[in-house]
Amino acid sequence: MKTYRVLVVEDDAPVRNLITTTLRANDYRYIAVSGGEEAVMETASHNPDIVLLDLGLPDMDGVEVIRRVRSWSNVPIIVISARNEDEDKIDALDAGADDYLTKPFSVNELLARLRVTQRRLMIMNAGGASDSVFVNGQLRIDYAAGCAYLGEEELRLTPIEYKILCLMAQNVGKVLTHKYITQQVWGSSWENDVVSLRVFMATLRKKLHAAPDMPQYIQTHVGVGYRMQRVDG
Ligand code: CA
Numbered sequence: 001m002k003t004y005r006v007l008v009v010e011d012d013a014p015v016r017n018l019i020t021t022t023l024r025a026n027d028y029r030y031i032a033v034s035g036g037e038e039a040v041m042e043t044a045s046h047n048p049d050i051v052l053l054d055l056g057l058p059d060m061d062g063v064e065v066i067r068r069v070r071s072w073s074n075v076p077i078i079v080i081s082a083r084n085e086d087e088d089k090i091d092a093l094d095a096g097a098d099d100y101l102t103k104p105f106s107v108n109e110l111l112a113r114l115r116v117t118q119r120r121l122m123i124m125n126a127g128g129a130s131d132s133v134f135v136n137g138q139l140r141i142d143y144a145a146g147c148a149y150l151g152e153e154e155l156r157l158t159p160i161e162y163k164i165l166c167l168m169a170q171n172v173g174k175v176l177t178h179k180y181i182t183q184q185v186w187g188s189s190w191e192n193d194v195v196s197l198r199v200f201m202a203t204l205r206k207k208l209h210a211a212p213d214m215p216q217y218i219q220t221h222v223g224v225g226y227r228m229q230r231v232d233g
Pocket of ligand 1: 010012054055057
């Protein structure tokens with residue numbers, strides 16, 4: 001039986017305690033934080049299975065947390081909020097939340113929502129085991145762990161660099177246009193921001209090209225875009 005790891009984001013201490021006590025009593029592992037910045041950081045560094053997210057946070061709106069996390073991660077996000085307006089729910093769901101629980105909520109309701117999310121995760125992961133690792137020469141991406149390696153060495157990538165790398169890997173051999181990459185990585189509002197893309201691509205390529213005798217994984221197609229080429233092991 002898998003033990004699920006839950007990130008709890010809630011600044012209201014009594015509510016946070018109720019949630020963490022419930023999780024502990026039901027054999028979940030958890031990390032609890034009270035701010036949006038921390039939430040984004042913990043999601044990136046601890047790769048939780050599920051995020052429980054309050055919207056009214058002291059440093060950042062929860063919807064912004066969802067947007068940021070969604071720029072690189074598909075982790076299920078269940079919003080727990082006192083905001084009960086349709087508009088707030090729609091904003092959160094549009095930003096990429098998976099479910100919405102209105103405060104005050106019962107412990108049983110919370111546990112039921114968690115079980116639904118776990119079932120969805122199990123379906124998503126079933127049969128996908130063989131696709132969970134990408135290998136190209138020395139480069140290896142472990143999608144489940146959210147890590148990339150060059151040989152034995154773990155690459156220290158920013159979330160954006162990691163997302164670009166995954167996108168290139170999923171389309172290995174194909175030229176991806178600037179527009180396609182920026183749309184996939186940042187969303188349509190950043191479409192065609194070639195300058196930012198070039199900056200991220202330059203640092204990513206530097207990290208991938210650790211030694212002079214290493215092959216170039218990413219080719220530039222001037223004026224068009226980029227391509228990850230297959231290299232020999
Ligand atoms: Ca709050």
